[in-house]
Amino acid sequence: MSTLIKRCAQAGSLESGDALVQVAPSDGEKLALHIKSKVGPRFSKSMHESVHAVAEELGVTAAAVEIVDRGALDFVLRARVTTALRRAMEAEIHE
Amino acid sequence: MMVVNKVGRIVPSFVENLGEFQPYAGLFATPPTGNHYAPPIRRYPGTGKKLLASLRDAILASGLKSGMTISFHHHFRNGDMLVNMVVEEIAALGLKDITLAPSSLQSIHQALIPHIRSGVISAITTSGLRGELADVLTRESLLKSPVVIRSHGGRARAIAAGELKIDVAFLGASAADVYGNMNGIHGPAACGSLGYAMVDAQYADCVIGVTDNIVPYPALPISISQTQVDFVVQVDKIGDPKGIMTGATRLTRDPLELHIAAQAMRVIEASGYFREGLSFQAGTGGASLAVAKFLKERMMDTGIRGGFCTGGSTGYICDMLQEGYFSAILDTQCFDLAAVESLRTNPRHVEMSASFYANIHGKACTAHITDIMMLGATEIDTAFNVNVLTGSDGIMMGASGGHSDTAAGTKLRLVTAPLIRGRFPIVVDNVHTVVTPGECIDVLVTERGIAVNSTQPALQERLNEAGIMTVSIEELQWRAEKLTGKPEPLAQSEDIVALVEYRDGTLIDVVRRVL
Incomplete structure (x- = not known):
């Protein structure tokens, strides 16, 4: 089990043009990624690639990532995933 | 056979149950042929009594049979209750294989889906489709022929030319008199202009005016005239004002x-x-x-x-x-x-x-x-x-x-x-x-x-x-x-679920079934 992801965390919103990213520790060895999106049929590949790329940059190899996308542009999605993963990697919540 | 039209789209030159089509060839490139359609002459009772007790009586009086075409206008937009009401009645009468030819369809018409699945409605021509009904008709091949999409002018042309022959037009009006003069500007279901319905009134073989508001003769102003209406029916409610329109369209603040x-x-x-x-x-x-x-x-x-x-x-x-x-x-x-x-x-x-x-x-x-x-x-x-x-x-x-x-x-x-x-x-x-x-x-x-x-x-x-x-x-x-x-x-299939007619009746594109 990955030690990087220490807790559940989320980032983003369900506003149009944004995405809500929820991260949880995972028992598996991989990134368990699930994306729900209206634009899925036309952007699924790009969205999966971006999430994996962000996870790789942060050194995360195992996590459960749930995304509800509302048509976020790629840089928005990457920013939300980065923040959600970083929050999940922190031991405690810093207010 | 499939042909390439002037905008590079591959369109059929023949479609089962619909006949031959020409490919789009340019804005005014395809000349018209033939004559305007004219409805048959019928005999009317001397009293001119047109008011019937129910939609069912009107459907029976119109002579509507399986395989025929019915039409509606879409001035009630998403507040329309008439299309669903009439199709329900037609289904109850056991008629099948009806072509539905409204000027447009809205999301409220998803109530038609069961009647499409059961074969009561087997063909559709419209300006547009929305919501669940549109979804089902793009994802499944449920009709015996593709939906024919026509522009407002294209529909008027097709009706006038007899290409779209309407057997019975059910024309809702927010005010009507018992002789069939009608308008859309008075009454609880006021919708304004009846512009799309005027074409149906002129060319349909049988015209049934449907209202929830019978007014003393004559219903003024006369948008659709008694000279074009065969029967009049009063129903409880023809449209939901909330779905018909808002008070005043606000300008965007975006x-x-x-x-x-x-x-x-x-x-x-x-x-x-x-x-x-x-x-x-x-x-x-x-x-x-x-x-x-x-x-x-x-x-x-x-x-x-x-x-x-x-x-x-x-x-x-x-x-x-x-x-x-x-x-x-x-x-x-x-x-x-x-x-x-x-x-x-x-x-x-x-x-x-x-x-x-x-x-x-x-x-x-x-x-x-x-x-x-x-x-x-x-x-x-x-x-x-x-x-x-x-x-x-x-x-x-x-x-x-x-x-x-x-x-x-x-x-x-x-x-x-x-x-x-x-x-x-x-x-x-x-x-x-x-x-x-x-x-x-x-x-x-x-x-x-x-x-x-x-x-x-x-x-x-x-x-x-x-x-x-x-x-x-x-x-x-x-x-x-x-x-x-x-x-x-x-990801789409080869199956054609809709034909897009250009306004002159040629085919400008098709819609294929989405997988």
């Missing part, structure tokens, strides 16, 4: 749409068509409607006054008529109650039929004599072809409407659209469905730039002289895709 509208007004002013007596058709979308606001401001500043407004009407345009900015409104469709009120009270605001509005083979339609037309687009490609029918998922979600009709004949054809909508670039290599050919689109105005069609060098020149920055449409596409990325191709 800064992006206002910015696009302001840019569009700059283009109008530079084009040379902002001049005394200008005629104008406002769109209904956010940005295109907002252009009216900027137009009014510039009219106020310059003292220029317009001639007629055409197409549909909103309270905003009616106020401009009242205040003297325009001299008349020719109206096929009221979009809000303020417009209905104007139609009721202002003698310079008059109804016109869909044929008067947009029939290519009519003897003069307003779509051919208007100066400035504001158009929308769900997608536009680098050849300026416009899609207003299918969404980014390939599912039908809109309507052909008067888009291709007005684009063909208006002097300045201006498309306004946000460059990006819900992660999708609006400018694409090839639109999913061509509704309006690019050869009749002059200019695209977005929040990130203006592009003039290269076929319009004179307009380009005028914008240059006015100091309006323009870019190529390819540049707009690049600007959009830089932010959105390029969408992956859609």
